[in-house]
Amino acid sequence: MEHAAAGHGVLFEAFKEVANILATPWLSFSLTTIGLLLMLRFRRYVFNWWIGILAIAIESGVIIWGMKDPNFSLIVGKPDNVPITAMLFISTFVLWLAMTQAVNNDRRVEQKLPPDEKETSNQKTWVWPDLLYIEFIALIICSIVLILWAIYLRAPLEQPANPAATPNPSKAPWYFLGLQEMLVYYDPWYAGVVLPSIIVVGLMAIPYIDTNPKGGGYFTFAERKFSIGIFLFGYLALWVFMIITGTFLRGPGWNFFGPFEYWDPHKIVALNNVNLSDYVWVKWFQWIYQKTHIEWFNQGLPQVRNAIPQLLPPDPTSIRLFLVEVGHAIKREFAGILFLAFYFLALPGILAKTILKKFYEQLDLARYSVLVMLFLTMFTLPLKMVLRWTMTLKYFVDTPWIKF
Amino acid sequence: MLNKLKNTVLDSQIKKSIFRVGIPNTDRKRVLIVLGNVFLHLHPTKVRTSGVKLRYTWCAGGLSFFLFLVLTLTGVLLMFYYRPTVEGAYVDMLDIRSQVPFGIMRELHRWSAHAMVIMVMVHMFRVFMTGSYKPPREFNWAIGVILLVLTFLLSFTGYLLPWDQLAIWAITVGSNMAKATPLMGAGGPFADFLQIGGVPLVHPGDDARFMLIGAKELGGTTLLRFYVLHCVGIPLIAAVLMAVHFWRIRKDGGISGPL
Numbered sequence: 271m272e273h274a275a276a277g278h279g280v281l282f283e284a285f286k287e288v289a290n291i292l293a294t295p296w297l298s299f300s301l302t303t304i305g306l307l308l309m310l311r312f313r314r315y316v317f318n319w320w321i322g323i324l325a326i327a328i329e330s331g332v333i334i335w336g337m338k339d340p341n342f343s344l345i346v347g348k349p350d351n352v353p354i355t356a357m358l359f360i361s362t363f364v365l366w367l368a369m370t371q372a373v374n375n376d377r378r379v380e381q382k383l384p385p386d387e388k389e390t391s392n393q394k395t396w397v398w399p400d401l402l403y404i405e406f407i408a409l410i411i412c413s414i415v416l417i418l419w420a421i422y423l424r425a426p427l428e429q430p431a432n433p434a435a436t437p438n439p440s441k442a443p444w445y446f447l448g449l450q451e452m453l454v455y456y457d458p459w460y461a462g463v464v465l466p467s468i469i470v471v472g473l474m475a476i477p478y479i480d481t482n483p484k485g486g487g488y489f490t491f492a493e494r495k496f497s498i499g500i501f502l503f504g505y506l507a508l509w510v511f512m513i514i515t516g517t518f519l520r521g522p523g524w525n526f527f528g529p530f531e532y533w534d535p536h537k538i539v540a541l542n543n544v545n546l547s548d549y550v551w552v553k554w555f556q557w558i559y560q561k562t563h564i565e566w567f568n569q570g571l572p573q574v575r576n577a578i579p580q581l582l583p584p585d586p587t588s589i590r591l592f593l594v595e596v597g598h599a600i601k602r603e604f605a606g607i608l609f610l611a612f613y614f615l616a617l618p619g620i621l622a623k624t625i626l627k628k629f630y631e632q633l634d635l636a637r638y639s640v641l642v643m644l645f646l647t648m649f650t651l652p653l654k655m656v657l658r659w660t661m662t663l664k665y666f667v668d669t670p671w672i673k674f
Numbered sequence: 675m676l677n678k679l680k681n682t683v684l685d686s687q688i689k690k691s692i693f694r695v696g697i698p699n700t701d702r703k704r705v706l707i708v709l710g711n712v713f714l715h716l717h718p719t720k721v722r723t724s725g726v727k728l729r730y731t732w733c734a735g736g737l738s739f740f741l742f743l744v745l746t747l748t749g750v751l752l753m754f755y756y757r758p759t760v761e762g763a764y765v766d767m768l769d770i771r772s773q774v775p776f777g778i779m780r781e782l783h784r785w786s787a788h789a790m791v792i793m794v795m796v797h798m799f800r801v802f803m804t805g806s807y808k809p810p811r812e813f814n815w816a817i818g819v820i821l822l823v824l825t826f827l828l829s830f831t832g833y834l835l836p837w838d839q840l841a842i843w844a845i846t847v848g849s850n851m852a853k854a855t856p857l858m859g860a861g862g863p864f865a866d867f868l869q870i871g872g873v874p875l876v877h878p879g880d881d882a883r884f885m886l887i888g889a890k891e892l893g894g895t896t897l898l899r900f901y902v903l904h905c906v907g908i909p910l911i912a913a914v915l916m917a918v919h920f921w922r923i924r925k926d927g928g929i930s931g932p933l
């Protein structure tokens with residue numbers, strides 16, 4: 271399998287090599303983020319017909335060319351993965367479609383013209399026939415696409431269900447693969463339960479925390495830079511990107527595999543993730559001990575046992591034991607606790623004085639608090655990702671009861 | 675001759691009883707035809723010109739709804755052939771694929787489902803990018819978010835029904851998350867704090883995952899539960915919320931536009 275693609279020429283081999291490297295999570299995520307920032311910064315030059323067509327052409331080219339490789343075509347050609355490939359194109363297209371109009375409107379506003387939509391927003395059009403015929407055509411096209419898709423691609427049906435034969439990797443349905451991918455960085459209680467709830471509530475909160483009166487009812491970027499920037503980052507880099515990574519680049523053992531790599535079930539990846547407390551007690555305190563020879567720094571990682579308090583009926587001994595262990599945990603995890611306290615309690619205040627100053631002044635306290643909490647919660651993900659890649663960090667706080 | 679036939683048809687009692695208005699060749703009739711038809715009257719009679727443009731709405735909301743209708747139709751057809759039992763489900767899948775005439779119903783249903791998930795996400799993207807969630811449309815945005823979640827859940831519950839390897843393991847991965855719910859999942863943080871005299875209150879036989887899959891392990895009860903939710907429960911809730919969604923679009927002043 272690994273060598274089946276040989277003979278396609280040096281160029282193809284080089285292309286595969288480069289693609290495999292570019293797909294490495296830390297690199298692809300950084301490139302996506304930087305690419306997004308650059309795209310927004312240079313939006314005037316990026317969002318036009320030429321670049322739009324070029325982007326779609328490059329994406330198609332890579333996929334069509336890549337299909338020559340058996341490993342690539344195996345995973346991209348899976349019937350249930352077709353929607354995800356489609357999503358790659360659709361995301362590019364809708365980003366282009368929205369931003370091109372936004373750039374156009376911003377230019378008009380600069381020239382003291384109203385946004386394009388304004389030209390006709392005070393006129394009315396008959397539903398019959400004008401709207402209905404657009405809807406009718408959309409229905410026809412949609413039906414044709416569906417019928418062709420259904421004729422040419424069979425719905426997948428694998429072996430009958432067998433609870434004893436766990437496939438490796440086992441994957442959730444594709445739209446949840448972003449969440450499954452987040453399991454790499456968070457524990458299930460967070461990535462699978464708490465975070466999705468926060469995402470849903472956070473989405474519903476958007477209209478109530480974005481009080482910017484401008485930019486309603488037309489495409490614009492200049493008038494809503496912050497909200498659109500954050501939304502695009504969340505939608506493209508933290509949702510679509512994670513789904514694509516989870517689908518195409520995670521193989522057996524949820525290990526990373528480049529798009530042209532063979533999914534080797536025996537691939538060994540060293541698991542050397544360490545907690546912040548390991549860094550503090552083992553690495554950094556040891557270093558201090560070597561310098562100062564103060565015995566206290568030489569104690570190594572404190573032990574914390576998993577004690578469960580008996581609350582009903584209250585059992586004083588077990589509660590006391592539990593509290594003792596909580597004390598140990600606080601001692602061991604003090605750095606992480608301090609960090610999280612700083613992150614969630616002090617940072618909102620600091621941001622209010624700096625980056626988010628404008629929002630702090632415009633919003634009332636309740637709105638500002640919700641905004642900053644959602645903002646910070648969202649950014650724990652890139653933060654954890656970066657810390658994982660740079661210092662193999664696992665948990666900020668690791669107690670027997672809860673880990674983050 | 676032809677004219678006579680046309681007139682007979684157009685003037686017939688049958689035709690008049692069905693179509694109340696006749697050919698909409700005047701503005702009055704254009705109003706009446708939209709108002710007088712239960713399907714068309716989801717629309718107002720006139721709409722903001724800028725909002726009708728394809729480049730504004732991308733038809734994404736409309737197509738989400740259309741896909742929902744396609745899914746309802748193909749779903750009902752599939753229900754004729756499908757039994758939600760461990761013994762029946764997979765066999766029926768094989769039959770649907772090889773025995774049933776128009777053997778692309780399952781394909782249509784599955785691909786429409788994927789398409790609907792994407793379309794709803796695209797619709798949300800458009801609504802965000804035009805700032806259409808701003809007052810007075812905040813509430814409709816919130817309804818939309820719930821519709822998005824319901825779309826995911828519809829697709830998720832449907833994923834199990836073929837009862838093949840793909841199905842049960844995807845749902846296993848998904849439902850294992852419920853095990854980790856804080857306080858309410860047997861493996862979740864602090865769940866073991868909830869006990870009376872050493873007897874755990876939250877255990878695999880009553881936790882959040884059990885509620886979701888109806889048993890300690892994925893099995894026939896899960897299949898039945900997901901089937902009922904997929905075919906009846908969630909579509910009903912989604913349909914009601916869509917009605918609210920559409921109603922609110924009109925009450926909020928139609929498709930958004932610059933002030």
Ligand code: HEM
Nearest residue numbers: 731735736738739798801806814815818819821822929930
């Ligand atoms: C099953 C899912 C959904 C269906 C069938 C649906 C349907 C529609 C339709 C037909 C429209 C008319 C305009 C258009 O086509 O864009 C619309 C508008 C709207 N939708 Fe949805 N929608 C769904 C989900 C959502 C979601 C997920 C959101 C946001 C989170 C949302 C928020 C809105 C808002 C705010 C409007 C008003 C837009 C405006 O006035 O410009 N909807 N929806």
